[in-house]
Amino acid sequence: MPTTHVDLPGREYDIVVEPGILDAAGERIHELGLRGACALITDDNVARHHADKVVSSLEMAGFHVSTHVVPAGEASKSAARFEVLCEEMAARGHDRSSFVVALGGGVVGDLAGYVAASYYRGIPFVQIPTTIVAQVDSSVGGKTGINLKQGKNLVGAFHQPALVLIDPLTLRTLPGREFREGFAEVIKHAAIRDAAMLDELAAVDPASPDVATDLIARNVAIKAAIVIEDERETSGTRALLNFGHTIGHGIEASVPYGEMLHGEAISLGIRAALFLSERRAGLAAETSSRVLALLEHFQLPLQLPETVTTETVMSRLSKDKKFEAGRIRFVLLRAAGEAFVSSEVNEDDLRQAIAHLRS
Ligand SMILES: NC(=O)c1ccc[n+]([C@@H]2O[C@H](COP(=O)([O-])OP(=O)(O)OC[C@H]3O[C@@H](n4cnc5c(N)ncnc54)[C@H](O)[C@@H]3O)[C@@H](O)[C@H]2O)c1
Ligand SMILES: O=C(O)C(=O)C[C@@H](O)[C@H](O)[C@H](O)COP(=O)(O)O
Numbered sequence: 001m002p003t004t005h006v007d008l009p010g011r012e013y014d015i016v017v018e019p020g021i022l023d024a025a026g027e028r029i030h031e032l033g034l035r036g037a038c039a040l041i042t043d044d045n046v047a048r049h050h051a052d053k054v055v056s057s058l059e060m061a062g063f064h065v066s067t068h069v070v071p072a073g074e075a076s077k078s079a080a081r082f083e084v085l086c087e088e089m090a091a092r093g094h095d096r097s098s099f100v101v102a103l104g105g106g107v108v109g110d111l112a113g114y115v116a117a118s119y120y121r122g123i124p125f126v127q128i129p130t131t132i133v134a135q136v137d138s139s140v141g142g143k144t145g146i147n148l149k150q151g152k153n154l155v156g157a158f159h160q161p162a163l164v165l166i167d168p169l170t171l172r173t174l175p176g177r178e179f180r181e182g183f184a185e186v187i188k189h190a191a192i193r194d195a196a197m198l199d200e201l202a203a204v205d206p207a208s209p210d211v212a213t214d215l216i217a218r219n220v221a222i223k224a225a226i227v228i229e230d231e232r233e234t235s236g237t238r239a240l241l242n243f244g245h246t247i248g249h250g251i252e253a254s255v256p257y258g259e260m261l262h263g264e265a266i267s268l269g270i271r272a273a274l275f276l277s278e279r280r281a282g283l284a285a286e287t288s289s290r291v292l293a294l295l296e297h298f299q300l301p302l303q304l305p306e307t308v309t310t311e312t313v314m315s316r317l318s319k320d321k322k323f324e325a326g327r328i329r330f331v332l333l334r335a336a337g338e339a340f341v342s343s344e345v346n347e348d349d350l351r352q353a354i355a356h357l358r359s
């Protein structure tokens with residue numbers, strides 16, 4: 001079964017994609033050499049479906065496990081929830097020999113990863129992602145963090161996992177809306193790095209949770225290659241993974257957290273980025289139409305809700321980490337599979353792109 005190795009000096013790890021691997025989680029983690037106690041962090045939906053299996057597997061491998069369940073949804077990616085988790089772990093006696101297991105979607109992964117990055121100034125963590133977003137994207141690469149009311153992911157740390165275990169069978173319990181939103185990140189990967197995948201995605205059934213292991217592994221490989229090249233988003237390569245995210249994050253943070261799912265906001269952000277790519281990078285209208293048709297295929301939103309004002313989105317996106325000295329580094333496409341970072345996008349362009357989402 002496909003394993004991708006993330007070869008970062010001193011922080012290398014494997015990403016294993018294998019149906020049924022949940023049952024072997026304890027054994028795989030034991031093989032890493034971890035011997036301390038485990039803090040399993042999950043949310044209440046995922047706990048219901050998958051926590052027992054993971055806890056049994058960890059205990060069978062000899063680990064002492066404390067389980068920490070947060071409310072499902074984006075609102076849990078908060079400083080308040082971070083504090084509760086750290087205090088629970090301290091109360092359960094976890095120390096620097098302990099490790100964290102993040103079992104859940106991107107919310108649990110980002111939050112638990114940030115706890116692991118911070119607790120006792122950093123302990124190891126293992127990602128066991130259970131949504132499409134988390135399996136193809138958030139579990140890989142070590143971006144961890146929480147939101148502020150001013151914007152998404154504004155507090156966080158780079159902290160690479162020690163191992164990522166992806167069990168595609170966990171997707172069978174994911175509700176339809178949460179399943180489909182994940183394809184925004186898959187379409188993003190195809191748009192920036194894999195033009196052939198754009199054609200193949202039209203054949204994926206948005207109603208079937210049985211996603212091909214190879215499709216997940218291919219997305220993991222795209223993300224891992226970019227992370228290996230530019231772990232901390234300094235050279236610009238990793239910024240390409242932010243295609244659709246500048247305006248997308250602005251929109252996601254313009255409504256109460258959780259009202260719009262991450263992938264839904266990114267769908268809108270991709271539409272806005274395609275609009276700007278046609279105007280600023282000569283992207284063929286036919287390529288834009290192909291990407292938009294795919295977003296529609298997965299029933300992702302393409303229209304901004306009427307209640308969201310351009311000014312609120314502009315205010316939220318002004319906190320984007322790609323703003324430097326008042327200039328935004330904006331990811332554009334020049335062709336399918338070919339993305340680049342532009343410094344030519346100005347405030348007026350951003351307003352026009354947001355307005356376009358009302359058309
Ligand atoms: N760190 C990164 O590189 C990165 C990349 C992409 C997204 N993200 C972050 O990820 C978050 C979005 O992640 P998400 O879309 O996975 O949302 P999520 O974690 O909120 O999961 C979506 C919903 O599905 C439920 N769920 C998860 N797995 C399930 C399963 N197998 N069965 C039943 N229910 C299940 C959850 O309880 C939740 O209600 C955002 O905060 C986004 O910013 C981070
Ligand atoms: O891993 C990355 O790098 C990404 O940009 C992946 C994105 O899908 C993800 O949403 C990420 O959390 C956004 O990062 P941010 O630095 O813009 O907060």
Ligand SMILES: [Zn+2]
Binds near residue numbers: 137185262266
């Ligand atoms: Zn994303």
